[in-house]
Amino acid sequence: MDILKFFTAGSVDDGKSTLIGRMLYDTDSILADQLEALERSNRKNDDGTIDLAILTDGLRAEREQGITIDVAYKYFHTDKRKFIIADTPGHIQYTRNMVTGASNANLAIILIDARNGVVEQTVRHSYLVSLLGIEEVVVCVNKMDMVGYSETVFSAIVEKYKALADKVKLKHVSYIPVSALKGDNVVTPSENMVWYSGTTLLNHLELVDVQQDKTKVNARFPVQWVIRPQTDDLHDYRGYAGRLQTGVVSVGDSIQVLPSGQQSSIVRIEFFGADLQQAIAGQSVVLHLKDDLDISRGDVLVAYENAPIPSKEIEADLCWMDSRALDTSLTYFLQHNSKITRCKINEIMYSVDINTLEKHAADSFKLNDIGRIVLKTADELAADSYDENRSNGAAILIDPRTNITVGALMFRTIL
Amino acid sequence: MSKQLDYLDELEAEAIYILREVAGQFERPALLFSGGKDSITLVHLAEKAFRPGRFPFPLVHIDTGHNFEETISYRDDLIARIGEKLIVGYVQDSIDQGKVVEQKGKNASRNALQTVTLLDTIAKYEFDACIGGARRDEEKARAKERIFSVRDEFGQWDPKRQRPELWDIYNGKIAKGENVRVFPISNWTELDVWNYIKRENIALPSIYFAHERDCITRNGQLMAASPFLNMDEEDIVTKSTVRFRTVGDISCTAAVLSSADNLDAIIEEISSSKISERGARIDDKVSEAAMEDRKKGGYF
Ligand SMILES: Nc1nc2c(ncn2[C@@H]2O[C@H](COP(=O)(O)OP(=O)(O)O)[C@@H](O)[C@H]2O)c(=O)[nH]1
Numbered sequence: 001m002d003i004l005k006f007f008t009a010g011s012v013d014d015g016k017s018t019l020i021g022r023m024l025y026d027t028d029s030i031l032a033d034q035l036e037a038l039e040r041s042n043r044k045n046d047d048g049t050i051d052l053a054i055l056t057d058g059l060r061a062e063r064e065q066g067i068t069i070d071v072a073y074k075y076f077h078t079d080k081r082k083f084i085i086a087d088t089p090g091h092i093q094y095t096r097n098m099v100t101g102a103s104n105a106n107l108a109i110i111l112i113d114a115r116n117g118v119v120e121q122t123v124r125h126s127y128l129v130s131l132l133g134i135e136e137v138v139v140c141v142n143k144m145d146m147v148g149y150s151e152t153v154f155s156a157i158v159e160k161y162k163a164l165a166d167k168v169k170l171k172h173v174s175y176i177p178v179s180a181l182k183g184d185n186v187v188t189p190s191e192n193m194v195w196y197s198g199t200t201l202l203n204h205l206e207l208v209d210v211q212q213d214k215t216k217v218n219a220r221f222p223v224q225w226v227i228r229p230q231t232d233d234l235h236d237y238r239g240y241a242g243r244l245q246t247g248v249v250s251v252g253d254s255i256q257v258l259p260s261g262q263q264s265s266i267v268r269i270e271f272f273g274a275d276l277q278q279a280i281a282g283q284s285v286v287l288h289l290k291d292d293l294d295i296s297r298g299d300v301l302v303a304y305e306n307a308p309i310p311s312k313e314i315e316a317d318l319c320w321m322d323s324r325a326l327d328t329s330l331t332y333f334l335q336h337n338s339k340i341t342r343c344k345i346n347e348i349m350y351s352v353d354i355n356t357l358e359k360h361a362a363d364s365f366k367l368n369d370i371g372r373i374v375l376k377t378a379d380e381l382a383a384d385s386y387d388e389n390r391s392n393g394a395a396i397l398i399d400p401r402t403n404i405t406v407g408a409l410m411f412r413t414i415l
Numbered sequence: 416m417s418k419q420l421d422y423l424d425e426l427e428a429e430a431i432y433i434l435r436e437v438a439g440q441f442e443r444p445a446l447l448f449s450g451g452k453d454s455i456t457l458v459h460l461a462e463k464a465f466r467p468g469r470f471p472f473p474l475v476h477i478d479t480g481h482n483f484e485e486t487i488s489y490r491d492d493l494i495a496r497i498g499e500k501l502i503v504g505y506v507q508d509s510i511d512q513g514k515v516v517e518q519k520g521k522n523a524s525r526n527a528l529q530t531v532t533l534l535d536t537i538a539k540y541e542f543d544a545c546i547g548g549a550r551r552d553e554e555k556a557r558a559k560e561r562i563f564s565v566r567d568e569f570g571q572w573d574p575k576r577q578r579p580e581l582w583d584i585y586n587g588k589i590a591k592g593e594n595v596r597v598f599p600i601s602n603w604t605e606l607d608v609w610n611y612i613k614r615e616n617i618a619l620p621s622i623y624f625a626h627e628r629d630c631i632t633r634n635g636q637l638m639a640a641s642p643f644l645n646m647d648e649e650d651i652v653t654k655s656t657v658r659f660r661t662v663g664d665i666s667c668t669a670a671v672l673s674s675a676d677n678l679d680a681i682i683e684e685i686s687s688s689k690i691s692e693r694g695a696r697i698d699d700k701v702s703e704a705a706m707e708d709r710k711k712g713g714y715f
Contacts, residue, residue, distance in 0.1 A: 273467070
């Protein structure tokens with residue numbers, strides 16, 4: 001059993017909350033007292049059945065407005081997988097929330113209202129999915145009950161979407177006709193759409209292969225913490241604690257320490273007192289090196305081959321997340337793995353109209369703006385491009401005046 | 416060797432990563448230890464993150480004085496075994512200092528009072544990060560909480576001003592007076608925690624397992640009869656076989672009828688459970704938005 005993290009994107013009222021509610025409900029993931037609270041609540045569907053959407057929109061302010069305005073995480077499991085859902089709002093003013101929810105997902109569900117087909121928001125959501133490097137996309141054409149479960153309607157939308165998927169360069173896309181409200185093809189196969197021979201949404205989520213095989217990428221191990229007990233019996237003990245982002249490391253492997261470029265090799269891989277021969281991407285372990293080097297938090301241990309070249313200048317896509325606009329004269333903090341350094345945005349190459357995908361010149365970014373920039377850092381970063389390595393190619397910008405996270409960076413070219 | 420992590424390994428690795436981020440990013444962190452299974456799990460994860468070194472933080476227990484005896488003896492045994500520092504903040508001290516007033520009436524509990532003691536303890540030791548065992552599956556308001564959740568000087572959580580939290584990059588920068596609550600097991604469900612406890616063979620206080628106890632029924636829930644409960648002649652004490660699903664102030668932690676006296680039985684019971692864990696906490700029942708209100712006020 002492994003974990004699948006996915007997020008859902010759709011415009012307001014496309015049925016996102018209902019879809020998630022339906023999935024939880026039909027997999028028996030809702031407990032009795034939660035159901036009881038639902039039944040007590042006075043939001044009901046027209047036919048008197050409980051409104052499944054309430055399961056997912058949480059905070060009071062949001063309940064009052066009747067829309068989701070943040071990222072809410074939901075959990076359920078079947079005997080095949082544990083699922084983590086990031087429920088994000090779809091409206092353009094919440095682009096940053098969607099980027100946040102998407103940053104950790106391996107799969108995106110894009111909802112389309114069968115009555116409306118591919119709309120401006122669909123373009124925007126698909127672009128963001130591509131920007132954030134999500135490999136797997138499921139297009140759910142929802143509210144099929146309102147178009148007479150028509151195959152023609154579904155096929156036309158699929159054709160239209162395929163063109164969009166090509167344009168924004170999505171790799172794997174699946175299409176499923178559903179009715180979140182009635183339950184067709186969400187967890188149980190639809191009897192109203194016998195013309196559809198594919199799997200249900202849940203089935204697809206259970207089986208889809210999303211391990212973009214992080215272990216095949218070169219090893220990257222940001223040092224988080226140095227363990228040095230300095231007790232009598234562990235006098236010379238010095239272990240580097242961290243989580244292997246990508247790749248595999250084995251005892252005996254040659255490594256480089258970046259950004260300094262020092263070389264050494266791994267003599268021991270330790271986990272809670274036990275020795276491992278090998279660690280794989282995702283594992284939190286303690287590494288011991290052959291040589292006594294000066295290594296601290298912020299350094300990255302990397303595989304000897306294909307090591308990134310440390311640089312202070314990077315071309316990146318930036319999503320701006322703060323109501324205060326980007327100030328190119330200001331020095332921000334940039335946080336990349338366990339390293340924090342000062343950073344300036346030296347050049348704005350262009351900003352993207354995320355509804356039409358057109359690029360145009362810009363001299364600043366406002367909340368939710370996205371575009372390409374060139375940044376300069378005070379210290380060298382040992383980064384990869386986001387396409388090659390989603391973990392080591394991403395960073396955030398922090399406003400030094402407020403300490404708030406104001407930007408999401410996806411490195412495109414290390415200059 | 417398998418090239419893919421099992422879900423418990425992945426959750427564990429993520430929690431260890433978060434604990435190490437706390438160590439690396441903060442000057443004076445602390446681990447809030449309630450004596451419940453979630454904070455016990457955190458201690459186990461901290462051992463995995465930092466051994467053979469010492470924890471880079473003390474354990475902090477906010478003691479309401481209304482304890483299950485078993486949890487205090489468990490706590491003291493645990494501290495003796497791991498050899499780490501324990502700091503206790505007493506709600507009784509806050510009462511004696513006149514900072515809070517004991518609730519009156521039949522449903523009086525000290526649960527709401529602990530917020531003040533907690534904030535005072537944080538201020539006294541100048542903690543800049545407090546690690547807690549809250550999980551997003553516990554409650555709707557928590558489903559939106561960040562893993563690094565910034566609190567202002569008054570301990571308040573403002574859901575509208577949460578920082579975006581992207582990838583696994585956690586922004587721990589704060590101004591003086593602010594602090595961060597950190598939730599390493601945010602992504603675990605109750606069942607995940609139990610499965611992990613079983614896999615790792617983690618010892619728990621005995622009240623988690625079915626046992627015979629004198630109970631009364633209040634507001635439709637079973638409560639342990641204790642001197643801390645304001646009981647009157649309407650309260651009829653019966654002996655029942657129960658266990659507790661959370662461990663809090665004895666006056667507001669409800670028991671469930673259960674014969675599950677071992678981990679397998681508990682996991683079986685939870686897998687088919689009809690009541691969520693927080694359903695057994697009276698203070699959440701007050702209103703649907705109860706938790707949200709308490710969080711804004713600085714509760715764990
Ligand atoms: N007929 C029909 N209505 C639906 C379907 N899915 C959602 N709805 C309705 O569409 C409205 C918006 O749904 P909601 O889930 O709140 O949308 P969200 O804004 O995307 O979360 C609600 O009135 C739902 O009952 C569906 O499959 N068929």
